[in-house]
Amino acid sequence: MFDFSVLVLVVPLALGIACGFVLRGRKIVNLSKVTFGVILVLIFALGFTIGSNHDLLASLPSVGVSAFVMALLAVGFSVFFVVLARKRLRF
Amino acid sequence: MIKYILLVLAVGVVTGYLADNFVVGFPLSWVTYYLFDGSLLVLLFVMGLAFGVDREAVAKLRSTGLRVLVVPLLVALGSVLGGLVAGLIFRLDLFGSMAVTAGFGWYTLAGPLLTQILGSQWGALGFAANFLRELLTVVSVSLMVKVDKYAPVAAGGATTMDTTLPVIVRYCGKDVLIVAFSSGFTLSMAAPFVVMAIASLT
Numbered sequence: 001m002f003d004f005s006v007l008v009l010v011v012p013l014a015l016g017i018a019c020g021f022v023l024r025g026r027k028i029v030n031l032s033k034v035t036f037g038v039i040l041v042l043i044f045a046l047g048f049t050i051g052s053n054h055d056l057l058a059s060l061p062s063v064g065v066s067a068f069v070m071a072l073l074a075v076g077f078s079v080f081f082v083v084l085a086r087k088r089l090r091f
Numbered sequence: 092m093i094k095y096i097l098l099v100l101a102v103g104v105v106t107g108y109l110a111d112n113f114v115v116g117f118p119l120s121w122v123t124y125y126l127f128d129g130s131l132l133v134l135l136f137v138m139g140l141a142f143g144v145d146r147e148a149v150a151k152l153r154s155t156g157l158r159v160l161v162v163p164l165l166v167a168l169g170s171v172l173g174g175l176v177a178g179l180i181f182r183l184d185l186f187g188s189m190a191v192t193a194g195f196g197w198y199t200l201a202g203p204l205l206t207q208i209l210g211s212q213w214g215a216l217g218f219a220a221n222f223l224r225e226l227l228t229v230v231s232v233s234l235m236v237k238v239d240k241y242a243p244v245a246a247g248g249a250t251t252m253d254t255t256l257p258v259i260v261r262y263c264g265k266d267v268l269i270v271a272f273s274s275g276f277t278l279s280m281a282a283p284f285v286v287m288a289i290a291s292l293t
Binding site: 017032046052057068 | 095099119131134161172183198202215218238254257
């Protein structure tokens with residue numbers, strides 16, 4: 001019913017932060033370049049997952065318009081609430 | 092940067108399509124599972140490293156507090172409201188439509204889950220709507236960051252703990268990392284329950 005593997009993602013993040021603390025003040029390789037390289041690999045894998053998924057590709061033409069509007073409205077209201085709260089509550 | 096991302100995304104889609112349809116016996120899971128999860132784990136480690144090394148990012152985090160809880164709550168509210176309005180526009184079942192947007196962008200969850208509960212038509216909608224949310228977030232980060240630093244985090248929903256996290260941090264700054272990750276994490280934990288709860292009301 002619930003996939004607990006999402007919890008696994010906390011481990012590398014916490015490990016990275018811990019290592020960062022230890023290495024603080026030392027000269028490290030350009031991390032943003034490394035990050036960007038890995039991002040591209042991840043985005044490629046994401047695209048590959050979509051392209052090789054029959055169900056997703058097949059569903060896009062038939063439900064495309066309503067799905068797009070749903071995504072747009074969900075994003076719109078989410079952004080609206082968060083931005084409003086940031087202005088009003090000043091957090 | 093966004094140019095490279097879209098280019099690589101397109102190359103990925105085409106490669107995936109070709110591998111699936113024209114290469115017999117291609118081990119798809121090498122890419123969709125090992126490469127995907129592997130690069131994600133490396134990425135999270137590297138981003139954690141960059142955060143830990145940075146003195147300022149940690150100082151900024153001290154003032155985060157409330158955001159960690161408020162952001163995912165508002166995103167959940169906004170997402171479900173978006174589904175309600177979309178349901179009214181397209182004259183769909185309102186609970187079904189709200190259940191779709193309650194996937195918070197996690198299409199690999201919303202698709203199969205809705206197929207199971209409400210049938211393949213809703214499953215397809217859940218798949219597509221949540222996938223498009225993820226895509227919309229990646230594409231619009233550079234625009235949305237001009238509205239507010241946390242706007243891309245709100246847009247990304249549950250995806251801000253993994254797929255959209257690197258793009259968001261790159262545009263919004265390292266101090267957004269913890270809010271983005273924890274918001275995505277909270278929404279990822281909540282998504283299966285919210286989708287099932289709302290879908291069961293139809």
